[in-house]
Amino acid sequence: MKKTARREAMGGLAKGLEVIRAFTYDSPSLTLSEIASRAGLPAATARRCLLTLAELGYVMQSGRNFLLRPKVLELGAAYLDSMNIEVLTKTYLEDLARQTGDSAALTVLDGTHIVYVARTSVRTLMRLEAHVGSRLPAYPTSMGRVLLAGLSPERLQEYFEQAEISALTERTVTDRAKLRALIDECRRVGYSAVEDELAYGVVAVAVPVFDKTRRVVAALNSSSHSKKMTRAKLATERLQLLRSVSAQISRELHRVPGLSLSAQT
Incomplete structure (x- = not known):
């Protein structure tokens, strides 16, 4: 029985998983030789695995180094959904939702989209409801603009391309010059607020979440219905609370390395 199971095992899949596991909190960026060594694989095999993972969107290359992309989180989406990222969501997002009476979410940037890694809500605002693993375009969202504001000039240029x-x-703001100006303003003031740009009825304000080097690795938002709350009022009433919660989540992220690998260089 054991020999049969062994014959049916997929060696290529196992090698690919070993490559993914080579990345850690302390080593989020690795060279090919470092990955091969950590995964216990020949360099040529590790390279084939990396090229496959890159093509599928799980890995990106920056110079000689490779980094995981947020799409890796999709591999554990069911687990994340069942756990609801317990520490972050129950301790912080649910408290934020209760205090505001609305929804709260945490996202990371993946290519041109944001990906939800945690979300909670005390009410259903509208038909468009996100969940863990949901992907939305970055440009019309408060969290997307916060994450774009955390990019280097080179990465931001790549985004617009x-x-x-x-x-x-x-x-919806679609003029690229205006979007750049809004992103620049977000970088300057430390938050972004949008109203009826992603969908009618959605108003939200977001702030950045940082790793220990003050790199923007995630975005936290509070959203409501635009018939109940204007963008300006939302920012006025919730910005201080959001920043306080963001600081707490930033500290928690030091212990959750998987969420700090947004590859925003």
Whole structure:
């Protein structure tokens, strides 16, 4: 029985998983030789695994180094959903939702989209409801603009070269110069607020979440319905609370390395 199971095992899959596991909190960026050594694989095999993972969107290359991309989180989406990232969500996001009476979410940037890694809500605002693993375009969202503001100039330029930007509502900002100005403003003031740009009825304010080197690795938001709350009022009433919760989550992220690998260089 054991020999049969062994014959049916997929060696290539096992090697690919070993390559992913080579990355750690202390070593989020590795060279090919370092990955091969940590995974116990020949360099040529490790390279084939990395090229496959890169093609599938799980790994990216920056110079001689490789980094995991947030899409890796999708591999554990079921686990994350069942656990609901317990420490972060129950301790912080649920408290934030209760205090505001609305929803709260945590996202990371993956290419031209944001990916939800935690979310909680005390009410259903509308038909468009995100969940762990949901992907939304970055440009019309408060969290997306916060994450874009954390990019280097080179990465931001790459984003605008790759992003497909179109109007989702009559209020969606699609002019790239205006979007750059909004991202610059977000970087300057430390938050972003949007209203009716992703969908009618959605108003949200977001702040950055940092790793221990003050790199933006995630975005935290509080959202409501635009018929109940304007963008300006939302920012005025919730910005201080969001920043306080962000500081607490930033400290928690030091112990959750998987969420700090947004590859924003």
